[in-house]
Amino acid sequence: MARPGDVVTEHPFVVAHRGASADLPEHTLAAYDRALAEGADGVECDVRLTSDGHLVCVHDRRVDRTSSGVGVVSEMTLSQLQNLDYGGWHPSGMAGSPNSEKSGDTGLLTLDALVELVLDWHRPVKIFIETKHPVRYGALVERKVLALLARYGIAAPASASRSRAVVMSFSAAAVWRIRRAAPLMPTVLLGSAAQYLGGSAATTVGATAIGPSIETLREHPELVDHAAARGRALYCWTVDQAADVDFCRDVGVAWIATNQPARTKARLRAG
Template sequence: MAHRGASEDAPEHTLAAYVRAIEDGADALECDVRLTADGHLVCVHDRRVNRTSNGRGAVSALELADLAALDFGSWRDSEESPDWKDPGFTSVLTLERLLELVADAGRRIELAIETKHPTRWAGQVEERLLHLLKRFGLDAPAAPGESPVRVMSFSARSLHRIAYAAPNIPTVYLMQFLPLRAREARLPAGARIAGPGIRLVRNHPSYVERLHAAGHQVHVWTVNEPADVDLCVSLGVEAIITNRPRQVLSRLGRL
């Protein structure tokens, strides 16, 4: 699963990064979504655009037109790829445009969408997300386990909203630290898949075993090093989220 696209080779969350990930053979694309001041879902990780663009300010305080005027690629060296010089590849990426890219890919590509939002947008991110997925026919998979989309979050409340409104869409509870009740391997209500960070997995591999024993799938982020790929394989995790999809596929013997 390509984390923010092939984000080691191209600027994260840009069309260039996702096109590269598809070309590299990624099975799935991961993105973060935030809501703009005028109600559009855009693929931006940080609360503010300062790090990944030539602008400043919070995503939630800017309209889509404001974001569209910014360059989200110049913070990365553009010598390696002429595509980065094309504003179409490095302008702000809406979730709608990413869904169009996946729909036109010519092969099945799954999506992992992480919800990000300040408190004042509580509930609106999930509502807009489900509305957009419905437009693309992605809100109601034909059968359990067949959904090409999963929704991820560090917020149990966000996942509960998704599970309540769209029970057929898988939900992933992201975690950075070992939960207090790790021995019980419980997930919050509404969460169906565990999403531990690689550092947690390195330090507590037995937790993955307990999650599997409790019947949960495990999707690990962000796995970039060969030794970490090997660890995930040995533990039988169901998904590896990486900035380096091509290198990971090669390590898995799929290239």
């Protein structure tokens, strides 16, 4: 399996963006279980800290969009967050939906539970963990992530190529904190500006990969070669359109994040 930092000559590896989030509610156990069953090579999640110090998989600063509640994640306890419904907003949870009877667990997902799912799966899968910034807890987020990974024995891999986890962020400081504390942990510096990702920032923080959006990569496909020349891979988000999947394959992207892992895998196999 390739890693951020490898130069990939095969088709891109598929990362389920927030799980199989086109079909099931994002960041739920149901969505990740579906993605893994569909053959995803990796899974991606966003993590935030609760007010009582737990890492939970929630993308937004607030829970309003993806739950039955309202409020800021960092101001709520784990128990308060667990009392909310995270599936009803999604079309799959609505009466009459083809997925409504088989959506599975759509409760709050902790990073602990997702790591357990990935490590217990019957084949090797990587977990891509994005830390969100700016947040009120600052560097504590990265420290908590590494402490959690250490509990599962995957915070200090024998080599980057054998790592089961990858840590990502749009914050260069966050990537540097991971690199400094866990030198062999693969990292991805995310961004939307080609000048930023193609410049010195990734070198400065020791990122093993860069992560542009598909829109940025479309405008600057040379980012793939620039990254490879510096020993880095390229992780592209969020790739759902067939033409974009083909494009990523053709320019040599290593990892593509998609909301549709089954369809993306099928497209790559067909190509």
